[in-house]
Amino acid sequence: MSKRVTYIRARSGWQVIDLQELKEYRDLFYFLVLRNIKVMYAQTILGFAWAILNPLIQIIVFSVVFGRVAKVSTEGLPYALFSSVAIIPWTYMQEAMTQSSQSLVQGQNMLGKVYFPRLIFPLSPAFARLVDFMISMLLLSFVMFWYRVPPTWNLLYFPVFLLFMVMVASGVGMWLSSFAIRYRDFKYAMPFVMKMLIYSAPIVYSAASIPAKYRLVYSLNPIVGVIEGFRATLLGTPMPWDYIWPGMLIAVLMFFTGALYFKRMERVFVDVI
Amino acid sequence: METAIKVDNISKRYRIGVKEKRHDTVGGEILHMLISPFHNFRKYRSLYRFKGGVEGIDFDAEEQASPDIIWALKDVSFQVPPGEVLGLIGRNGAGKSTLLKILARITDPTTGYAEIQGRISSLLEVGTGFHPELTGRDNVFLNGTILGMKKREIEEKFDEIVHFSGVERFIDTPVKRYSSGMKVRLAFSVAAHLEPELLIIDEVLAVGDADFQAKCLNKMERIGQEGRTVLFVSHNMAAVTRLCSKALLLEGGRVVNSGSAHEVVGAYLNSNLGVTSARRWADPEKAPGNAVVRLRGVRACDEKRVVREAFDIRKPIRLEMSFDVYASGRLLLPHFTVKNSEGVCAFITVDQDPEWRRRPRPAGTYVSTVMIPGNLLSEGMVYISVYCIALNPDGMMFGERNAIAFNVYDNLEGDSARGDYAKDIGGVVRPLLKWTTEYRPGGERADFSRTATEG
Numbered sequence: 001m002s003k004r005v006t007y008i009r010a011r012s013g014w015q016v017i018d019l020q021e022l023k024e025y026r027d028l029f030y031f032l033v034l035r036n037i038k039v040m041y042a043q044t045i046l047g048f049a050w051a052i053l054n055p056l057i058q059i060i061v062f063s064v065v066f067g068r069v070a071k072v073s074t075e076g077l078p079y080a081l082f083s084s085v086a087i088i089p090w091t092y093m094q095e096a097m098t099q100s101s102q103s104l105v106q107g108q109n110m111l112g113k114v115y116f117p118r119l120i121f122p123l124s125p126a127f128a129r130l131v132d133f134m135i136s137m138l139l140l141s142f143v144m145f146w147y148r149v150p151p152t153w154n155l156l157y158f159p160v161f162l163l164f165m166v167m168v169a170s171g172v173g174m175w176l177s178s179f180a181i182r183y184r185d186f187k188y189a190m191p192f193v194m195k196m197l198i199y200s201a202p203i204v205y206s207a208a209s210i211p212a213k214y215r216l217v218y219s220l221n222p223i224v225g226v227i228e229g230f231r232a233t234l235l236g237t238p239m240p241w242d243y244i245w246p247g248m249l250i251a252v253l254m255f256f257t258g259a260l261y262f263k264r265m266e267r268v269f270v271d272v273i
Numbered sequence: 274m275e276t277a278i279k280v281d282n283i284s285k286r287y288r289i290g291v292k293e294k295r296h297d298t299v300g301g302e303i304l305h306m307l308i309s310p311f312h313n314f315r316k317y318r319s320l321y322r323f324k325g326g327v328e329g330i331d332f333d334a335e336e337q338a339s340p341d342i343i344w345a346l347k348d349v350s351f352q353v354p355p356g357e358v359l360g361l362i363g364r365n366g367a368g369k370s371t372l373l374k375i376l377a378r379i380t381d382p383t384t385g386y387a388e389i390q391g392r393i394s395s396l397l398e399v400g401t402g403f404h405p406e407l408t409g410r411d412n413v414f415l416n417g418t419i420l421g422m423k424k425r426e427i428e429e430k431f432d433e434i435v436h437f438s439g440v441e442r443f444i445d446t447p448v449k450r451y452s453s454g455m456k457v458r459l460a461f462s463v464a465a466h467l468e469p470e471l472l473i474i475d476e477v478l479a480v481g482d483a484d485f486q487a488k489c490l491n492k493m494e495r496i497g498q499e500g501r502t503v504l505f506v507s508h509n510m511a512a513v514t515r516l517c518s519k520a521l522l523l524e525g526g527r528v529v530n531s532g533s534a535h536e537v538v539g540a541y542l543n544s545n546l547g548v549t550s551a552r553r554w555a556d557p558e559k560a561p562g563n564a565v566v567r568l569r570g571v572r573a574c575d576e577k578r579v580v581r582e583a584f585d586i587r588k589p590i591r592l593e594m595s596f597d598v599y600a601s602g603r604l605l606l607p608h609f610t611v612k613n614s615e616g617v618c619a620f621i622t623v624d625q626d627p628e629w630r631r632r633p634r635p636a637g638t639y640v641s642t643v644m645i646p647g648n649l650l651s652e653g654m655v656y657i658s659v660y661c662i663a664l665n666p667d668g669m670m671f672g673e674r675n676a677i678a679f680n681v682y683d684n685l686e687g688d689s690a691r692g693d694y695a696k697d698i699g700g701v702v703r704p705l706l707k708w709t710t711e712y713r714p715g716g717e718r719a720d721f722s723r724t725a726t727e728g
Contacts (some may be wrong), residue, residue, distance in 0.1 A: 008283075008378060008387040028418040035404055035415055042406035042447075113401045114419050115378040115393075182317055267381040268321035270374070271287065 015263040021117050029120050036099075036128035051132035052139045055091045059084050066204050074206050077235070081147050084140055085234045086203040086227045089161075092133040093169050093223065094194050099125035100173025101190060104181040108273045118266050119259065122173040126166055144234065152236030161229040164248060167255045168222045174258030178265045182272050201227045207243055215242065222247035222254070276390070277471060277502040278353040278376070283385035284332070284526075285346040285371050288320055328384070332526070345371040346382070347526040353504070355390070355470075358497040360517035360534050361506040362541055367523040369506045373397060373475050376504065391470025391502075394421050398475075400460030405449035409440055409459055412448050416463045430466045438462035457485060465492045472496060475506045487696040490516065494685070494695065510538050511652060511697065514583075514682040539583030539680040542654055550679040551580045557597065562661075562671035565603055569638075570595040571659050571676045583680040586689050586703070587647040590679075594659050595640040596671070602633045604664040607641045612675075614654040619701045648690055648705035650681050652698070 022029075041047045059080060066072045067079030074082040103121040104111060111118070180186035198204070201223040210218050218224060225247025232239045296302045305312075323342070332344040346368045353359050361369050374380045376387060377395035402419040403412050413434055417427040427434075435441050438459040440451070448456060474493070493516055497503055507513055513520060513534055520537035522530035530537050543549050551572035554560035560567040574580050574591045584590050592609055608623040622643050656678045661670040683689050690705040691698055 004390075004392060006378065006389040006393060008375065008382065008389070009385070010381050010383055025418075027424040030424070031415045031418045035407060035411070038411065039404055039406045110402050110419070112374075112379060113398045114395060116419065182320075183314075270380040272317070272320045 011267050013264065014260060015266070017119070017259055017263055018117070022119065025116050025120065028116055029124065032120060032124045033128045036124050037131050040128070040132075048132075048135055051135040055084070055087045055136050056139065058087050058091070062087070062204050072205050073209070075208060075237075078147060081143060081149070081235070082206070082231075083204060084143050085231045086201075088133065088136045088140055089165055089226055089230045090198065090201070090203050090223070091136065092129050093165060093226070094198075095132065096126045096129040096166075096169035097172045097176070098190050098194060099129070100169060101176035101180050101186055103173065104177045104269060105184065105187065108181075112270055112273055118269065119174070119262060122177040122262070123170055126170040126173055129169075130166070140234070149235055154233045154236050154239065157229065157233045157239070161226060161233055164222075164229065164251055165226045167251045168226060168247075171251060171254030171256075171258040174262045175254065178262045178269075181269050182265075197223065200224070202231075203227055207240070216246060219243045219246040220250055222251040225251070276352045276388075277355040277357070278351075278390075278504070279388045280349060280351050280376070281386045282348045282350050283346055283372070283375060283382045283387055284330075284344060284348055285368075285375060285380070286323060286383040287343050287345055288323070288341050289343050291341045330384075344383075345526055346375070348385070349523070349526070349528055351521055351528060351531060353502060355502050356500040357519060358493075358503040358505060358517045360513040360520035360538075361504060361523065362508075362510070362513060362520055362538065363523035364545075368526040369523055370397075370475055371526075372523070373473055373504070373506055377473050389471060392421060393471045393473065394464075394467045394469035395473040396420070396464050396475065397473070399457055399464065403448055403456065403460060406447055408447055409435075409444040409451070413444075413459065413463055416460060417466075420464060420467055421469060422467065434462050434466050437465060454485070461485070461489060469501065471502045471504070473504045476508065483697070491695050510542060510680075511682075514538050514680075515685050515695070535583040535585075535680065535682040535684075536581075538682070539581070542680055543582055543678060550582050550677050552677055560671075561673045562596070565600045565663065566596050566598045566605060566661060566670045568594065568596045568659060568661070568671045568673060571657065571673070573657065573677055573679045581679065583682055585647070586650065586652060586681050586683045587705075589647045590645045590650070591642055592645060592657060593640055593642045595638065596661065597638050598634050598636050601635045604631065605629075605634050605661055605670065606664060607659075607661045609643060610658040610660065611645075611650070612656045612658065613651060613701055614656075616656075617701050619650065619655075649702055651700050651703040652681055652683050654678055654680055 041050055044050065046053065062083045063080045066083075067074075072079075100122045103125055104118075107121050111121070176186060176190075200221050202210075207218075207224070207228060219242065225244040228240050228243040231237065296305055332347045335342055336344060349368070349372060361372065363369050371380075373395070374397070375382050376389065377393065377397065379395075379397075400412075400416065402415050404415070407415065413431065414424070414427055417434075418424065435444050438455075438461075440455050440459050443451065443455065448459075451459070490512055493503065493505070497516055503516075505513065505517055517534040519532065520534040521528055522537050522541050530540055539550075551570075553570040554568060557567050557569070560569055562568050571592075571594045572580050573584070574593065575584065576589055576591065578591065594607055594609070596607065598605070606623055608621055610621050611619045613619055622645075624641055624643075626641070656675045658672070658674045659676045660672040662668065663670050683691055685691070685695065687693060690703045
């Protein structure tokens with residue numbers, strides 16, 4: 001067994017992210033993600049069916065309200081289809097961002113009693129909620145089959161946007177969790193902010209409704225890129241890169257700065273619980 | 274040989290709460306409420322922000338100057354060689370748990386440096402990470418990885434772990450349905466199967482019933498014997514003296530005593546209770562006694578006449594009392610009363626020296642000594658009261674209740690009266706007596722239907 005030496009001293013300023021250490025703790029990461037998944041629907045009758053019900057009901061409601069009543073234009077696509085391909089990635093991001101931001105607060109008992117790389121806290125929900133996402137994708141494939149949407153080469157972009165989506169959720173999670181542990185206001189702000197954020201991306205309406213001069217600013221919101229990307233990937237429409245690349249850059253930036261900021265503030269977490 | 278743990282001037286500062294200012298007027302209170310977001314922000318931020326550097330800081334001065342700052346640890350330094358079991362003792366609030374948290378890397382020190390060789394496993398709580406909704410099986414894996422084991426390791430040891438805990442039948446039931454005893458047994462079972470180079474344990478033995486505590490102690494003892502380094506914090510002094518070779522005493526964040534476990538524990542217990550194992554009355558006017566005789570000193574020493582605070586249970590103890598006789602011609606009977614920590618009298622021993630039996634004592638200085646043989650007293654604190662009576666006419670000359678006290682410990686080396694038994698043993702005395710056994714081979718099945726008086 002290799003002789004490991006641990007050095008303990010006061011840290012200050014920016015820290016290097018120890019990837020070796022993260023690799024060593026991957027078993028723990030796996031079990032924490034597993035725990036997150038199992039516990040979410042514990043003692044429910046419907047179990048994982050809830051992963052489908054949540055987006056399904058939203059789709060139905062939005063189809064009626066925005067599709068029939070308000071008659072929002074959706075570039076010729078049936079409203080149910082239009083919103084399904086957007087609501088499912090959005091549900092993932094909403095759940096992952098909310099849970100990730102609360103991860104340190106919820107895990108404060110473990111935080112104060114045992115050491116493991118703290119980055120595991122915000123990253124666990126981001127991965128655990130992918131299970132819900134995949135189950136919902138199953139539902140989506142039925143909807144697509146129903147509307148006879150043909151599979152196209154765009155489907156090859158799926159892993160790209162999956163990565164993009166996870167980066168957005170983790171990046172936001174890492175930033176927010178390091179604030180939420182110090183200032184508990186975030187627990188109250190999140191549900192409200194999420195309700196507003198749904199309108200910041202083309203989920204219930206089409207991006208074409210946004211005037212051209214605002215397009216760049218609009219696309220800086222990484223959620224826009226994720227939604228438009230998934231829509232084009234799954235429906236085979238031409239990939240609207242104009243809406244995607246600004247968000248991608250922002251997402252990558254948020255992810256790396258989020259990790260660095262988290263690492264920098266890590267040393268105070270336990271002292272402020 | 275490299276040291277397993279090297280701690281160099283570690284200090285830790287915290288900010289604690291102070292009483293909030295109350296306003297006298299309603300207007301004042303309302304204004305305070307309105308601008309409270311600013312106050313709150315500064316308050317929460319100040320939990321981890323401090324002004325000024327930390328080099329060469331005067332801990333006590335800063336604590337005096339700012340009532341909301343507390344230095345939980347002040348320049349703590351020590352070294353632990355590999356394979357040593359070190360006990361960390363001290364009053365509540367002395368800084369023990371803070372030190373453990375720093376060594377377990379849960380929190381950063383404010384200044385100082387520490388170096389640890391090998392894999393660290395810290396047991397600051399039993400069942401960390403246990404989730405009530407998950408089954409025992411899931412929780413074993415979760416808790417195991419939290420404590421530092423790899424998935425494969427846990428899979429290999431899984432059956433052993435479950436068997437040791439005794440909850441085999443319920444292993445696939447959610448843990449929220451377990452009794453608290455079952456939870457603790459399962460959690461400890463996982464921890465018991467760790468194989469770290471350095472094990473840090475914080476008072477986990479405080480939970481669970483007596484049976485469980487004994488199990489923990491046995492396991493810990495075995496870990497120490499396997500040559501692993503253990504850092505053990507506990508209030509159970511008996512456990513500390515039994516399991517630890519060395520101990521550190523923390524008080525107010527500083528290391529105030531270090532050395533062999535029984536000495537440090539003995540001194541700590543004595544200082545806590547305000548007694549020592551040696552006492553002198555320098556001024557005869559104030560010494561216990563009367564015009565006939567005055568007690569001048571009492572002490573407990575080992576065979577080499579060295580005063581000690583703690584004694585090995587197997588070794589003899591010398592009790593000495595020195596007294597001055599001023600009026601000649603009285604028959605005096607000095608005696609000691611030996612009591613345990615509960616105040617129960619173990620025995621009284623009266624001066625048996627044939628030289629002075631029934632002999633009137635001339636004036637002068639006397640030192641009367643009695644040797645308490647090894648393997649007689651029980652483990653724990655022993656309180657000695659000193660008396661002297663006179664005969665014909667009878668009267669009490671001097672008496673000093675609980676004059677001195679010392680600690681009796683058992684190192685569990687196997688040749689004391691407790692043998693290999695590690696649990697707590699009662700009894701006011703613990704003599705080592707001789708046992709013999711008769712044995713005849715063969716084993717006819719006895720017919721137990723007959724009553725006891727027959728056969």
